Amino acid sequence: MLTLTSITGLDLCLACVGVYLLKQVFNKKNPAAYPPGPPGWPLIGNVLDVPHIKPWLTFTEWGKKYGDILHIEVLGQHIVVLNSLKTAMDMLDNKSTIYSDRPILPVGGELIGWKNATPLLPYGDRLRRHRKNFHNVIGTRAAMGIYNQVEEVETRRFIKRVFKKPDQLEAHVRHTAGAVILRISHGYEVKENDDPFVDVADRALDQWSRVTAPGAFVADVVPFLVKAPEWFPGAGFKRVAREWHDTLEEMVSAPYKFVVDQMAAGIAPESFTSNLLGGSPLSAEDEHVVKWSAATLYAGASDTTVSTINSFFLAMTLFPDVQKKAQAEIDAVVGPDRLPSITDQDSLPYIGALAKEALRWHAVIPTGFPHCVSEDDIHDGYYIPKGTVVIPNIWFMLHDPEIYVNPRQFNPERFLANDGKKPETEPRTICFGFGRRYLSRYAQLPNCILTFSCFSFTGIHLVEASVWLSIAMSLAVFDISKAVENGIEIIPDVDQSSGTISHPKPFKCSIKPRSSKAVALIEQDANY
Structure with missing residues (x-):
């Protein structure tokens, strides 16, 4: 994959000369100064400064030096x-009419095809239709109620798999997330091992995370390379793009065809896709919207759920006192004779706060999804020209010590009102993104609910239930602690991967049933 750091000297020189000549032709006097930022080089700007590994950390350091809003220029x-919540809300929320577009990604969006997924859709009619689909089918807790059994059954299967093979936790989390979402999105029940739909989605989502990260391809900032033949110096990315396009097409089309075939045979279970297809003929545009809405639902909910649940297990390994408090609440409210169910949410406020803290502690999408400015703007005296890419540093906002006390500490009580002290800022006001695409984050939901919509769709209630159930059921039956090898406790590092969607780095932990009653609950049958 050709990145900004792997471009050849000749490619860079040619690109810079082209950019320079264009700037000289169209150069005009700016109405105000750009925001401050690291100084760039003539012609190439900040091309050598763009961070590729955990860019949110570099952005945070730049923010300390240059302020809450900073500017760089790349070719x-x-x-x-944006390095502050206030600035992000002032610009992306309060001026959402001009800050809600998406930048065009020549490689990831155009060549590979992710431009059809909800997060990269430009603000317009097709995006509104996607959001309408999500709202009509799964946009309310009442609408999601018909899928509660699916989520509870698959979560029961999850704890049974963990009980049998606790050393394969990450694989179980990913399998279960895929099982829940595919059942809801396409009415498909996954195979126990090596499911083809889950496998292709895993590959496509890994590719998505890589191609949408800042500086993924030099062609994203030097678009003329997209038109060059594959043998042209610097155009080798086109072979990768072709292969990844095929992977994405399989992820989108294969489950959709499964639903169409099931409906034709009269045996399709109720699902997001079957509800949208109904029984009447659809236009090509309608089918396109349904297919990509369903694919976005699966892709977004699957990978973000995996990241959050893995971070929960990591937190329980490192913060045993939090685990004990959560288990005490479950024992007092639910008791030892049954597993928690979705109907217990309102009675378990500490579990809800713990779920919120898992969301804050590990930022699933640390730099959000980039916005694009649709017309020139002056903000706080700074010039923001049309076409500027705006990146909210969500990781820092969720770890800003001005907002969260001891932000590196995993502390669910920060979201509970205790001794007259108000809860700290809701993570949903940050982690779901900003602007018109994300206004659902302001919905007034019960405090015990984890609202999760980082993939810029309104499948909030779907994912909140999956994450909440995984946390509640796991804590009801398991003790999670540090692994011990050769008599030595292994303390896992708190580290996360780069990419648009970030996961905790692999870690070891010990997962054991809490009691013989817990084992009996784990081994109960779990069927639809």
Whole structure:
């Protein structure tokens, strides 16, 4: 994959000369200064400064030096990074009419095809239709009620798999997330091992995370390379793009065809896709919207759920006192004779706060999804030209010590009102993104609910139930602690992967049933 750091000297020189000549032709006097930022080089700007590994950390350091809003320029492309919640809300929420577009990604979006997924859709009619689909089918807790049994059954199967093979936790989490979402999105029940739909989705989502990260391809800032033949110096990415396009197409089309075939045979279970297809003929545009809405639902909910649940297990390994408090609440409210169910949510406020803290502690999408400015703007005296890419540093906002006390500490009580002290800022006001695409984050939901919509769709209630159930059922039956090898406790590092969607780095932990009654609950049958 050709990145900004792997471009050849000749490619860079040619690109810079082209950008420079264009700037000289169209250069005009700016109405105000750009926001401050690291100084760039003539012609190439900040191309050598763009961070590729955990960019949110570099953005945080730049923020300490240059302020809450900073600017860089890469081969003529203006990029603004926002390092405070107030600035992000002032710009992306309060001026959402001009800050809600998406940048065009020539490789990841155009060549590979992710431009059809909800997060990369430009603000317009097709995006509104996607959101309408999500709202009509799964946009309310009442609508999601018909899928509660699916989520509870698959979560029961999850704890049974963990009980049998606790050393394969990450695989179980991913399998279960895929099982829940595919059942809801396409009415498909996954195979116990090596499921083809889950496998292709895992590959496609890994590719998505890589191609949408800042600086993924030099062609994203030097678009003329997209038109070059594959043998042209610097155009080798086109072979990768072709292969990854095929992977994405399989992920989108194969489950959709499964639903169509099941409906034709009259045996399709109720699902997001079957509800949208109904029984009447659809236009090609309608089918396209249904297919990609369903694919976005699966892709977004699957990978983000995996990341959050893995971070929960990591937190329980490192913060045993939190685990004990959560288990005490479950024992007092639910008791030892049954597993928690979705109907217990309102009675378990500490579990709800713990779920919120898992969301805050590990930022699933640390730099959010980039916005694109649709017309020139002056903000706080700074010039933000049309076409500027705006990146919210969500990781820092969720770890800002001005917002969260001891932000590196995993502390669910920060979201509970205790001794007259108000709860700290709701993570949903940060982690779900900003602007018109994300206004659902302001919905007034019960405090015990984890609201999760980081993939820019309104499948909040779907994912909140999956994450909440995984946390509640796991704590009801398991003790999670540090692994011990050769008599030595292994303390896992708190580290996360790069990419648009970030996961905790692999870690070891010990997972054991709490009691013989817990074993009996784990071994109960779990069927639809």
